[in-house]
Each structure stands twice: as structure tokens, then as C-alpha cells.
Amino acid sequence: xxxxxLNKVIETTLQFFTSISGKKxxxxxxxxxxxxxxxxxxxxxIGISGKRKGSIYFTAEKLQLxxxxxxxxxxxxxxxxxxxDLVGEIANTISGNLRNIFGTDFLISxxxxxxxxxxxxxxxxxxxxxxxxxxxxxxxxxxxxxxx
Amino acid sequence: xxxxxGEKLSNRIKILIADDSSIIRKIIQRSIxxxxxxxxxxxxxxxxxxxxxKAENPQIVTLDITMPEMDGLTVLEEMIKINPQVKVxxxxxxxxxxxxxxxxxxxxxxxIAKPFTTEDVRSKLLKLxxxxx
Numbered sequence: 001x002x003x004x005x006l007n008k009v010i011e012t013t014l015q016f017f018t019s020i021s022g023k024k025x026x027x028x029x030x031x032x033x034x035x036x037x038x039x040x041x042x043x044x045x046i047g048i049s050g051k052r053k054g055s056i057y058f059t060a061e062k063l064q065l066x067x068x069x070x071x072x073x074x075x076x077x078x079x080x081x082x083x084x085d086l087v088g089e090i091a092n093t094i095s096g097n098l099r100n101i102f103g104t105d106f107l108i109s110x111x112x113x114x115x116x117x118x119x120x121x122x123x124x125x126x127x128x129x130x131x132x133x134x135x136x137x138x139x140x141x142x143x144x145x146x147x148x
Numbered sequence: 149x150x151x152x153x154g155e156k157l158s159n160r161i162k163i164l165i166a167d168d169s170s171i172i173r174k175i176i177q178r179s180i181x182x183x184x185x186x187x188x189x190x191x192x193x194x195x196x197x198x199x200x201x202k203a204e205n206p207q208i209v210t211l212d213i214t215m216p217e218m219d220g221l222t223v224l225e226e227m228i229k230i231n232p233q234v235k236v237x238x239x240x241x242x243x244x245x246x247x248x249x250x251x252x253x254x255x256x257x258x259x260i261a262k263p264f265t266t267e268d269v270r271s272k273l274l275k276l277x278x279x280x281x
Contacts, residue, residue, distance in 0.1 A: 019263040073174055074266075082171055089169040092214060093262045096241025104246040110168060110216050 008101040021071045028133030037120035038131050044091030047109035054147040058091040064139035088113045160186040164206035166197035168215045179269035194218025207280045213240040228255035235276050
């Protein structure tokens, strides 16, 4: 991935938070994923095929997803199913929006949801994976991009 | 809004919602103006959407593209073959111009990019409702 592409991923992710909540998110310093696990309470994974191959995943604290779901649904009662669905929808929306940068041959799968903290998300070892920390309303998430 | 199965008022416009995300389906449902529209079906995948389309003959469909079983653009083509008069709004995270143009070429009347607000959907639906005979 180029620096410009990474910046576009950050821009798209921050724009997503502003669009759905009206509140800005902040991006931490991106870093290369090594052996340390990068996984929080709920994760949505999108497989990428076409001209670029790999994965994009969004992993977040439950607190963040609950707050986002309340904001989107304009109601206080949010179920675990809503949260699981939302984490997949966030991964799907950010990945889909990235077609503006990567082109129409950037093909995305339906999301796979991981409920509960996994040990880690397995990604291809021969491709660099970039981790982008996201802070929103004092809650934490990461978007991880692994694209050849 | 509450969707009550079997509820039918003949003067309302029949609408079908198809999206694999339950949270998106709920947001679209909230956008529906009850006096104007009657939700006749809600589908979480492409095949179910087509099945409900054949059974309920909706006048307007909100249709996601990335769905399991059958993708939304294929569903769109099938729907247009069955009823060329149907008004389909494609709602998708795939926001590149080519995808939007492709959807319109295949017969969609409108396109809403994700993420969206209830107001975005409500205003598009009401605008489209004016074109329903």
C-alpha cells in the first residue's frame, strides 16, 4: 500500500464516523501489524478480491458499537444482534467506500463477524498489514488493512 | 415504525426492503412515512428479495448490492424483467461512479450511498412516490 492509499483509508474511516454520528473521530498513528494481536470485542472482516487481494477488518469495543447503534437507530434499546450486525456493516461500508480510490475492480465480500475477543485475526504473512487506531467519544477501535 | 403483517390500505404505495444488515433495514423502516407507504416485505438476502418481489408485487424496492445468495444488481435485473415499471432505489456502500451508473443502466431509478441518514432515504422515497402511477 502507498502512503496516499493509507491516508485515503483514514479519511474514509473518519468520514464514516462523522456521517453516522455527527461527532468526529480521531486517528492515532498507524503502525505495521507484527505478532501482537489487534482484536477487540467485536470484529467485522471483509475479504477483498479483484485487482487488489487481501482483507480489511474493523474491530471495536462494545461500548463504541453500542453508542454508535444508539445514534444510528435513535433509540436506547440496542441488542447484541444489533452490535454484531453493526460491526459488519461498518467494515462493509468503509471497504465499499474505498472503491472510490481503488476502482471498480476492488471487490468486497459480505462481512464475517467475530463475536468476542479472538486470540488474533489471521492475515496473510507475506503482505504488510497496517493498523489504524480510531478513537471516538473515548472509545477505541482499529481498522486493519492488508492489501497486496 | 411498526410493520404489521397483513396490514393493507389500498391507497398506500407498496414497498419492499432488501438489505443483509438488520441495522440498515431498521433505519430504512424508520424512514418510511406510514401514510404514504406500506411495507409488504423485508428481505435479508437476494433470493428472498426476489421471492417476496414475485409474491407481493411492490411498487418501490430499496435494494442493497452486496448481499448473500444473490447480489443486488442481479436481483435488480430479474425484478425489471418481471415488472419494468418497478421503482428501485439502490442503497450501497459501493460509492464509485461506475457502480452507480451500472445500477441506473440496469433499471434503478435512484442511488443512495452508505452511510446515509433516515432523512436521505425519506426524501428519495417521497420523491420517487410522486412518480408511482
